[in-house]
Amino acid sequence: MYGFVLTRRWLGFALLVAVLATVCARLGVWQLDRLDYRLQQNTVIAANLDAPAASIATISTTSAADDRDKEWRPVAVTGTYDTARQVVLKYQTRDGRPGVDVITPLVTDSGQAVLIDRGWIESPNNAATVTDVPVPPPGTVEVTGWWRPDSGASANAVEPVDGQVRAISSTAIAPTLGRPVYGGYLNLLTQEPAGTAPAFEGEPRPEMGQGPHFFYALQWFFFAALAAFGWFYFAWTEAHPRIKRPRRNDYSVDAAADDGGYSARIAPPSTGSMTPETYDAAGDSKKAAARPSSSG
Numbered sequence: 001m002y003g004f005v006l007t008r009r010w011l012g013f014a015l016l017v018a019v020l021a022t023v024c025a026r027l028g029v030w031q032l033d034r035l036d037y038r039l040q041q042n043t044v045i046a047a048n049l050d051a052p053a054a055s056i057a058t059i060s061t062t063s064a065a066d067d068r069d070k071e072w073r074p075v076a077v078t079g080t081y082d083t084a085r086q087v088v089l090k091y092q093t094r095d096g097r098p099g100v101d102v103i104t105p106l107v108t109d110s111g112q113a114v115l116i117d118r119g120w121i122e123s124p125n126n127a128a129t130v131t132d133v134p135v136p137p138p139g140t141v142e143v144t145g146w147w148r149p150d151s152g153a154s155a156n157a158v159e160p161v162d163g164q165v166r167a168i169s170s171t172a173i174a175p176t177l178g179r180p181v182y183g184g185y186l187n188l189l190t191q192e193p194a195g196t197a198p199a200f201e202g203e204p205r206p207e208m209g210q211g212p213h214f215f216y217a218l219q220w221f222f223f224a225a226l227a228a229f230g231w232f233y234f235a236w237t238e239a240h241p242r243i244k245r246p247r248r249n250d251y252s253v254d255a256a257a258d259d260g261g262y263s264a265r266i267a268p269p270s271t272g273s274m275t276p277e278t279y280d281a282a283g284d285s286k287k288a289a290a291r292p293s294s295s296g
Contacts, residue, residue: 004238017231021224028220035213041068042208048073049146049205056114059147060182067149067184072206075147075186077114079106081136085177087160088130089117089168094201098125102133102200103168103185105177106143113177115170115185116143119200129162137195145186146203 004010053076061070082105089101099122105113123130151158151167158169160176174181187203 010235013234014231017227021227024220024224024227028217028224031213031217031220035210035217038211038213044069045072045206045208053144056108056147056182056186060114060184061149070147071149072146074144074189076142076144077106077108077186078140078142079108079114080140081105081116081138082107082113082177083136086133087163087165087173087176088123088133090164090166091125092120094120097122099123100130102130103165103173104136105181106141107179112180112182114143114182115168115173116145116188117148117168117185117203118188119202121200130164134198134200135195137191137193142192143186143188144190145188147184147186149184 053074056075056077059070059075086104092099092101099120101120102118104116106116107113150169153167157166158172170181170183
């Protein structure tokens, strides 16, 4: 009954379905892997957020392999702000408002600088320069902030152009400072003295949800199952073709046609009159006798 599945056409169909189902299933596993990574990262971030402040020298790194375990760790550092070499991070939107983050180097006693993201201020995206940037406190400042790794964006995004960047990279900004720079940067939490300038909007705490990965995985597994089910369904319908049954109206039409032919054969010819004919004892029609003679 199912010998047809060994034909070239059905074998090709089966191969196509197998490839499609495998790809969908693999994408589902990939989404589960991403979910697992997200959950592990959430555990690390939660532990880092509540950890005591560490020294910048022990946390700073430009190695992507170390970023996962150190991101969002509070770091304490002391130095002096170098406002002459600060840059702005463009295209930062909050609650639908365009703005920028202000990145100001903090020069430590060793001469090495730390990039401090002092926060967000509202500014038009098409502004050639950002005006009214709050001035940091002068002199020595004690800063505490969350450590963040460098962006892996392309060079045209991280290299400063007219004091502006689209992503933060300590290695790309370092040449403009003329001094060594610690890897990564800090999202400012507190500084002492706080200064008198208007406050920036600080970096919000990171969201630690699961994301959409689990539901994406379910979708991909559903597509894989649907592809396999489709092949078996088409094979079953091929092996069990449906016999078209005549509809009830078809029976009525055929019966009417047959009955009409039979009635036509047995019905007497029409006389054109509704008067019934009767016959006398001799067998002559009384109706015919009742008609007037055409000769008289």
